[in-house]
Amino acid sequence: MLDPRTEPYAAELARMIQMETISTPEQPNKTKFYQFHTLLGELFPHLFAVCTYEDFDGSFLLRWKGNGDGLPILLMNHHDVVEAPGQWTHPPFSGTVADGKLWGRGTLDTKGGLWAMLRAADDLAGEGFVPNQDIYFLSTCTEEQTGSGGDRISQVLQDRGIRFAMVLDEGGMILTEPIGGAKGTFAMVGVGEKGCADLKFIARSSGGHASTPGKNTPLVRLGKFMVAVEKANLFQAEISPTIHAMFSCLSTSMSGPMKLVLGHSRLFRGLLLKVMPLVSGTANAMLKTTIAFTMASGSQGTNVLPQEAWVIGNMRYSHHQGGPDSIKVISDLAKQFDIETQVLDPGFPSPLSDHTSDAFRLVERAVTEVFPGVKTSPYVMTGASDSRFFGRVCDHCLRFTPFLISDQQLDSIHGIDENVDLSALAPAVDFYRYVIKEASL
Numbered sequence: 001m002l003d004p005r006t007e008p009y010a011a012e013l014a015r016m017i018q019m020e021t022i023s024t025p026e027q028p029n030k031t032k033f034y035q036f037h038t039l040l041g042e043l044f045p046h047l048f049a050v051c052t053y054e055d056f057d058g059s060f061l062l063r064w065k066g067n068g069d070g071l072p073i074l075l076m077n078h079h080d081v082v083e084a085p086g087q088w089t090h091p092p093f094s095g096t097v098a099d100g101k102l103w104g105r106g107t108l109d110t111k112g113g114l115w116a117m118l119r120a121a122d123d124l125a126g127e128g129f130v131p132n133q134d135i136y137f138l139s140t141c142t143e144e145q146t147g148s149g150g151d152r153i154s155q156v157l158q159d160r161g162i163r164f165a166m167v168l169d170e171g172g173m174i175l176t177e178p179i180g181g182a183k184g185t186f187a188m189v190g191v192g193e194k195g196c197a198d199l200k201f202i203a204r205s206s207g208g209h210a211s212t213p214g215k216n217t218p219l220v221r222l223g224k225f226m227v228a229v230e231k232a233n234l235f236q237a238e239i240s241p242t243i244h245a246m247f248s249c250l251s252t253s254m255s256g257p258m259k260l261v262l263g264h265s266r267l268f269r270g271l272l273l274k275v276m277p278l279v280s281g282t283a284n285a286m287l288k289t290t291i292a293f294t295m296a297s298g299s300q301g302t303n304v305l306p307q308e309a310w311v312i313g314n315m316r317y318s319h320h321q322g323g324p325d326s327i328k329v330i331s332d333l334a335k336q337f338d339i340e341t342q343v344l345d346p347g348f349p350s351p352l353s354d355h356t357s358d359a360f361r362l363v364e365r366a367v368t369e370v371f372p373g374v375k376t377s378p379y380v381m382t383g384a385s386d387s388r389f390f391g392r393v394c395d396h397c398l399r400f401t402p403f404l405i406s407d408q409q410l411d412s413i414h415g416i417d418e419n420v421d422l423s424a425l426a427p428a429v430d431f432y433r434y435v436i437k438e439a440s441l
Contacts, residue, residue, distance in 0.1 A: 002422060002423060002426075003423075003425075003426035005425075005426045005429070006422050006423070006425055006426055009115075009119065009425040009426060009429070010097055010102050010422055010425060012043050012115060012119065013095070013102060013107070013111065013112060013115045013420075013425065014095030014096075014097065014102060014104070015039060015043065015095065016036075016039065016040075016043075016079075016095075016106070016111045016114070016115055017093060017094075017095035017102070017104035017105065017106055017107060017111060018093055018094065018095045018104075019032070019035065019036050019039055019093075020032065020081075020093045021033060021036050021079055021080050021081055021106070021111075021141065022080070022081055022082065022083055022084075022105075023080035023081070023082075023141055023142060023143075023144050023145050024145070025145055025146070027145075030057060030058035030141065033058035033059075033079070033080070033141040034055075034058065036079055037055075037060055040118065043118070043119075043122075044118045044119065044121070044122035045122070046122045046123075046125035046126035047062070047064070047118060047121045047122040047125045047137075048062070049125070050064055050065075050125050051063055051064045051137070052065075056140075056149055056152055056153055056156075057149070057152075058140075058141040058142075058149070059138075059139065059140035059141050059142060059149030059150075059152075059153060060138070060139055061136060061137070061138050061153055062136065062137040062138075063134060063135075063136050064121065064125070064131060064134065064135045064136070064137070065134055066130060066131040066132050066133040066134045066135065067130050067131070067132055067133075068132045068133050068440075069133070070132060070133035070165070070440060071133060071163060071164060071165035072133050072134035072135060072136055072162070072164055072165065073133070073135055073136070073164055073165055073166045073167070073168070073435075073439045074135075074136040074137075074138060074164045074166070074167045074168070074390065074394070075117045075121075075135065075136070075137050075138070075168050075432070075435075075436075076137075076138040076139065076150075076167065076168065076169040076170070076386060076387060076390075077110040077111075077113040077114035077117060077139055077169070077170050077401075078110055078114070078139055078140045078141070078142075078143035078144070078149075078150075078170070078386060079106075079110075079111060079114055079139045079140070079141060080140070080141045080142060080143055080144050080145070081105045081106040081109065081111070081144065082105070082109075082144050082414050084105040084416075084418075086416045087416070088103075088416055088417055089103065089417050090103040090104070090417075091104075092104055092105040092418070093105060097422070100421060100422055100423070101419040101420060101421055101422060102419060102420050102422060102425075103417065103418070103419045104418065104419070105418055106418070107418050107419055107420040108173075108401070108403065108405065108409060108412070108413050108418055108419075108420055109170070109413045109414065109418070110143075110170040110401065112401070112403060112420050112428070113170050113401040113402075113403075113428070114139055116402065116425070116428035116429050116431070116432055117137065117432045118137065119429050119432075120429045120430070120431075120432035120433040120436060121135070121137065121432070121436060123429070123433065124433060124436060124437070129437070131436060131437075131439065132439070132440045133165075133439070133440065135436060135439070136164075138150075138153060138386075140153070140386055143385065143386045147348075147384070147386055147388070147389065149386070150386030150387070150388075150389045150390070151348070151389045153389075154389040154390050154392045154393060155389075155392065157392075157393045158392045158393050162393060163393050163394060164390070164393055164394040164396075165358075165359060165394070165396065165439070166359035166362065166394065166396050166397075166398065166439070167387055167390045167393075167394045167396065167397040167398065168363070168398050168399075168400065168435065169385050169386060169387035169390075169397070169398070169399050170385055170387075170399060170400075170401050171188075171189065171190035171381055171385060171387075171398070171399020171400045171401060172187070172188030172189055172190050172379060172381065172399060172400055172401070173187075173188065173400075173401050173402075173403050173404070173405050173410070174186070174187045174188070174367075174371060174374060174402065174403060174404040174405065175188060175405065175410070176404075176406075178250065178377075179250060179283075181254045181255075181256075181258045181259075182250040182251075182253045182254055183253050183254070183255075184250075184252075184253030184375060185371075185373065185374045185375070185404070186249070186250065186253075186374065186375050186376070186377045187363075187364075187367040187371065187374050187375070187376045187377070187400065187402070188377055188379050188400070189355075189360065189363055189364075189376055189377065189378055189379070189398055189399070189400040190378075190379055190380065190381040190385075190398065190399030190400065191242055191352055191353040191354070191355050191360065191378045191379070191380065191397075191398060191399075192242065192319065192350060192351065192352035192353060192380050192381065192397075193350060193380065193381035193382070193383065193384060193385060193387075193388055193399065194285075194289075194316040194317055194318060194319070194380065194381070194382055194384075195316070195317045195322070195323050195347040195348065195349040195350070195388075196314070196315070196316055196317075196345075196347045196348075196384045197314075197315040197317060197323055197326075197327060197343065197345060197346050197347040198312060198313070198314055198315070198343075198344040198345040198347075199291070199312065199313045199315055199327065199330070199341055199342065199343055199344065200310055200311075200312050200313075200341070200342040200343075200344050201222065201225065201310060201311050201312075201313065201334050201339050201340070201341055201342075202308060202309070202310045202339065202340045202341075202342065203218035203219070203221045203222050203225075203308070203309050203310070203337070203338065203339045203340075204218060204307060204308050204340075205217055205218050205305065205306070205307060205308075206307065207299070207304065207305050207306065207307035208304075208305045209303065209304070209305065210302070210303040210304060210305055211303070213305060216338075217305050217306070218298070218305075218306050218307075218308065218309035219298050219306065219309045221337045221338060221339060222296070222309055222310070222311050222337075222339065224337055225333070225334055225337040225339055226293055226311065228333060228336075228337070229291065229293075229330065229333065232333065234289075234329050234330060234333065235288040235289035235290070235318070235321060235326060235329065236288060236289075236318070236320065236321045237273050237277070237287040237288045238273075238287060238288070238318070238320045238321075239265060239266075239269055239272060239273065239286075239287065240319060240320065240352065240380065241352075241355075242352055242355060242378050242379065242380050243265075243286055243287075243379070243380065244265050244266060245355050245377070245378050246377050246378055246379045247262040247263070247265040247272075248262070248263060248265065249375055249376075249377035249378075250262060250377060251263035252375070253375070273287065282382070285316065285382045286379075286380065286382075287318070288318050288321070289315065289316065289317040289318045289321050289326040290315070290316050290382075291313045291314065291315040291316075291330060292313065292314050293311050293312070293313050293314075294312055294313070294314050295311065295312040296309075296310065296311045296312070297309060297310055312344070313330075315327070315330070315347075316382055317347065317349075319349075319351075319352055319380070322349065323346055323347055323349055324346075327341070327343060327346070348388050348389060349388075350387070350388035350389075350391045350397065351391050351395075352380065353395065353396045353397055353398060354395075354396065355378035357395075357396050358396075359396035359398060360378065360396070360398060362435060362438060362439060363376065363398055363400060363435070364376040365434070365438070366402075366431050366434040366435050366438070367402070367431070369430075369434050370402070370427050370430045370431045370434060371402075371404070371427060371431075381399055385399055387399055401428075402427065402428045402431035402432070403420055403421075403424045403428055404421070404423075404424050404427070405420070405421075405424070406421075409421075
C-alpha cells in the first residue's frame with residue numbers, strides 16, 4: 001500500500017524532471033536554471049516565504065532563520081543534470097509514471113533529493129515550525145561540470161565567517177547487499193570523497209609519412225604507457241578507518257569466512273589488501289588512487305604520423321596518498337616513455353569526516369526512525385560532489401540521498417532509464433523532516 005502522499009509527491013517531482021536543466025561547459029545563458037528556480041518557488045511557497053534567497057549565477061542559497069544562535073546546518077542537492085542520450089524506455093524529460101516508478105533524468109541525480117529536502121522543509125514551514133538554528137538550502141547548476149557554483153558559494157560563506165555543524169549533500173543511497181554476502185539493507189553514508197584530477201599525457205615526434213613509420217611513434221608510446229599503468233601497482237593501497245568501520249558494519253549481516261575477515265579487518269588487513277583489488281573495480285577504488293584514460297588525439301590525417309599525440313586521464317586520488325604524490329608517481333612512469341605530463345586540473349581535496357560525530361549520529365537516527373531494520377554504514381565516495389568545497393566551512397560534511405534503490409537504478413545514474421520507485425518518495429521526505437526538526441547539534 002503506497003503512502004497517500006505518493007501521488008501528489010510524484011506529480012511535483014515529475015514537473016521538476018520535465019524542466020530540462022542539462023549543464024554544459026562554459027554555459028553563459030542561465031535562463032533555464034532561473035526558470036527552474038521559479039518553478040521551485042511555485043512548488044514550495046511556504047519555504048520560499050520564510051527564507052532569504054541569494055542567486056549565484058544560476059545557483060542559489062536559501063537561509064531559513066532559526067530561533068537560536070547555534071551553528072547552522074546546510075542541506076544540498078544540485079539541480080543540473082547530465083545529457084540523456086540513447087534509447088530510453090520512457091523519454092528522459094517526460095517525468096513518466098509507469099510500473100510503480102517515476103522515470104527521467106535527475107530522478108536520482110539529484111532532483112529527487114532536492115525535491116525531498118525542499119518538500120520536507122516546505123511542509124514544516126507551512127505548519128508554523130521554526131528551526132532551533134539557521135538552516136541553509138543550497139542547489140547549484142554547475143555540479144555536473146566544474147563545480148564552480150559550490151566553490152564560489154563556499155568561499156562567500158567562509159568570507160562571512162559562517163561555520164556549519166553539518167553539511168548534508170548527495171551521496172550514498174540505501175542498498176540491499178551492497179557487497180556480496182552482506183545479506184541486509186544498508187544506508188551508505190559518505191564521510192568523504194576522493195580527490196579528482198585531470199591529467200594530460202603528451203608524446204611528441206617530428207611526424208612524417210605513415211608509409212615509412214619509425215619505432216616508438218607518439219601513439220605507440222602512449223599505448224605502451226597506458227598498458228604499463230594497468231599492469232603496474234603504482235599507487236599505495238591502504239584501508240582507512242572509514243573502510244574498517246564499513247567492513248565492521250557490513251559483516252554483521254554476513255556468515256562464514258567473510259564475516260570473520262571483514263569483522264576483524266584490521267587483523268586481516270594484509271589479506272584484504274591482496275584480495276579486494278581482484279574483486280571489482282569498486283573494491284579496488286576503495287583502497288587506492290585510480291586513473292581512467294578517457295580522451296585521446298593523434299594526427300588529423302590517416303596517413304600522417306602525429307607530431308603530437310595525447311591522452312587524458314581522470315585520476316581519483318586517495319586520502320592517504322593525496323594528489324601531489326599520486327600525480328608524481330604517474331608522471332615519473334610517463335617520463336620512462338618520453339611522455340610529458342600536464343596537470344589540467346589538480347582537483348580539490350576534501351578531508352574525511354568523523355563517522356562517530358554528532359552529525360553522523362543524527363543521520364543514523366533519522367535512518368533508524370524512517371527505515372526500520374536498515375543499518376547505517378560509513379563509506380568513502382569515489383565520485384565527486386559539490387560538498388568537497390565545504391570543508392572550508394564545516395568539519396562534518398556527509399553525503400547521503402535517502403532513497404532505497406535497486407542495482408538497475410544505481411546503474412542508471414548518468415546512464416539510460418534513470419528512475420526512482422514511487423514507494424521511495426514519502427520516506428525520503430520523512431528523513432529530511434526528521435533531520436530538520438532534530439538538528440540541534
